[in-house]
Amino acid sequence: MAHATNLPPTMRALVIDRTGAAEELHLDSVPTPIPVLDELIVRVVAAGVNPIDVKTRAGSGVAAAISAFPAVLGFDFSGIVVSSPYEAFPLQPGDEVYGMTRFPRTTGSYAEYIAVSSMSVALKPSTLSHIEAAAVPVAALAAWEMVVEIAEVTPGERMLIHAGSGGVGHFAVQIAKAFGAYVITTGSPRNAEFLRQLGADEVIDYTSIRFDEVLADVDSVIDLIGNVHDDTGTRSLRVLRPDGVLVNAPSGSWPTLQADAEAAGVRATGFKVAADADALDWITKMIDDGAVRPHIDHVFELAEGPAAHRLVEEGHTRGKIVLRISDVGVSGTGA
Secondary structure (H helix, E strand, O other): OEEOOOOOOEEEEEEEOOOOOHHHOEEEEEEOOOOOOOOEEEEEEEEEEOHHHHHHHHOOOOHHHOOOOOEEOOOEEEEEEEEEOOOOOOOOOOOEEEEEOOOOOOOOOOEOEEEEOHHHEEEOOOOOOHHHHOOOHHHHHHHHHHHHHHOOOOOOOEEEEOOOOOHHHHHHHHHHHHOOOEEEEEEOHHHHHHHHHHOOOEEEEOOOOOHHHHOOOEEEEEEOOOOOOOOHHHHHHHHEEEEEEEEEOOOOOOOOHHHHHHHHOOEEEEOOOOOOHHHHHHHHHHHHOOOOOOOEEEEEEHHHHHHHHHHHHHOOOOOEEEEEOOOOOOOOOOO
């Protein structure tokens, strides 16, 4: 095994001792993870903050699967390999990588080191800093899997993306546009120009226009809201062409999804993001080719985790929020 021999027995991490408010997040010293089988050890430079992190900290999300406290949250990471499974493994110590942890099965990314499966990590895009790269994996993988793998976007297709300025949404708009779709998205007036810069062909101001009154025969809907506000989901079914498809991301946001879709004569499915190194490689290529770019709303230091979570809870984030964990930089990219 190719590995670093000088890893400390403990590491700095942002943890919770129980679920609850953002103030439950605090710095602590926890055991440094030990790799098994195909796992790498990565020194984390930056970690993305996702809505699932916030929901889990509050007691929903994947909180039920947390087996012990203190728990280290976090899925997104960008960092540097310090331990590789074996000498001929494609990723070796010193390589800059990014990816998605298997929290809560493993320690999350709000920590100095993580153990991560080789199936969940890829070389970091060369055009991004670690701060930028940490904003990519979960949101971009979700966007890729929803837009490309499930909705099967094709050139000229009309795709409606709700919440296009958010973490997943801003990647979905760019990926759909890169595949040649006609992209329609809903957003606030504050985000209209931002959405056009991402590539949206049509931006509907949801504060003044009912999208279902101006749209029809849409091929697919990427639903990042659910049916929890103003019947957004139900109204989305009405704008789909016969046999069109709706992909719904927010877990538990629409219990009657299948029945409602069947009644409307369209297809629909829920969705959960998968850690996929092959898909990350495709996303890396799109980023380095200039077709996709992450947008960072705010960068916090690790100790400022509670403030980061509160900002996500407000629900008006443009793009992603990132925690800076280390100032380590490689190949001039820095943090």
